[in-house]
Amino acid sequence: MSKLKIAVQKSGRLNQDSLQLLKDCGISIDNGKDQLKVTAPNFPLEILYLRNSDIPQYLEDGVVDIAIIGENLLIEKQNDLDIVEKLGFSKCKVSLAVPKEVEDDSLSYFEGKKIATSYPNTLNNFLEANNINAEIHTISGSVEIAPNIGLADGICDIVSSGSTLFKNGLRETKVILRSEAVLAKSPNIKIEQEQILEKLLFRMKAVLRAKNTKYVLMNLPNSKIAEVSKILPVLKSPTVLPLAEEGWSSLHSVIDETKLWDVIDKLKNAGAEGILIVPIDKMVL
Missing domain, CATH: 3.40.190.10 (Periplasmic binding protein-like II)
Structure with a gap:
């Protein structure tokens, strides 16, 4: 069976965050002490632990298909490699x-x-x-x-x-x-590995979206639903559920974390009560 080969930093600031991202994507990683190559048992992925400065050349030569690496190193090494996703950590x-x-x-x-x-x-x-x-x-x-x-x-x-x-x-x-850390791709990646990469990217994007968003629930009078809905930067439209108390509803939505507190202030001023902010584990669009 074909496997996608990914390079991660053997040690250093990128190592732990890279492995955590893969684990958040549901990929099991069980590497013993000093192992430099590990195969995931539940996903067609082979992880190679490499010296950071060597990774761009391994990508360029096609020894690995993809790598999690600092964008600054790619720029310094002047390798012509595609960045397929910015990962938001190790900034x-x-x-x-x-x-x-x-x-x-x-x-x-x-x-x-x-x-x-x-x-x-x-x-x-x-x-x-x-x-x-x-x-x-x-x-x-x-x-x-x-x-x-x-x-x-x-x-x-x-x-x-x-x-x-x-x-x-x-x-x-x-x-x-x-x-910041990026996912870079080898110019020599094969079609079979590209297909596996698409599956991995689907999972990564779900994890990364969730890290930057919060699930918000609030109670408000039905007369305020239209006004509050305009405040919320939602994916499509908020979820509205009737409460036991006549004339009141519970409104649920997703908010970008960078806009969270500005939005919360506007919601309170518009009459929302009992606002709950809940972390999201995965977010699939």
Whole structure:
């Protein structure tokens, strides 16, 4: 039977979130210690645990069919790979940073300066686009220490919370790009694997939709149903169920989490009572 081969990060910030997404999709993963290849018993999927920096090349060569990887790495490696879905986790920025005593936030500060980075291609493209001439020092790790030891005047690196910059006496001045985990596809994927990928994508989208939405229930007078229905950003129309109390109904809907509190305020002002907000496990359209 054909199997879809997926690469995930062997260790690091993407590993746990990637495996959790697959588990949320109903895929059983039982990998023992130090296993680098695992076959799911309940879905035609083979999981390969690979070093993060190697994954783009494995995709390009067709060794794996798909991979969960940071978009920033695909951009840096300059591989011509299709992104089939943005996954919404492991969000970060690739940013320029300078010693905190430097008061200049402008890009012109870096003119003629030395910049240490693990993302030379991303940085070079950005500098060229902004007509900045700087000397790029490529180092593989501990980029934040470079200004402190006199290697560079600033750095270009991944920023998540900013705590690592702060601990090393640096501050962020310019965001070069924003990144998140994505599902990328090999250009050499076969038809049989494409069909399995469609099934996996169907599950992933159901999980991802649910993470960004909430199920909302409320009670309101029947005279307010039309007004409240206009407030709700629903998929089609809200569900309305009569209550035992004459003239009242229970209205059910789904709300995008980013709009939740603004909508709740409007609902209360429109006369809704007893509002319940419930998490959604899966959401299939």
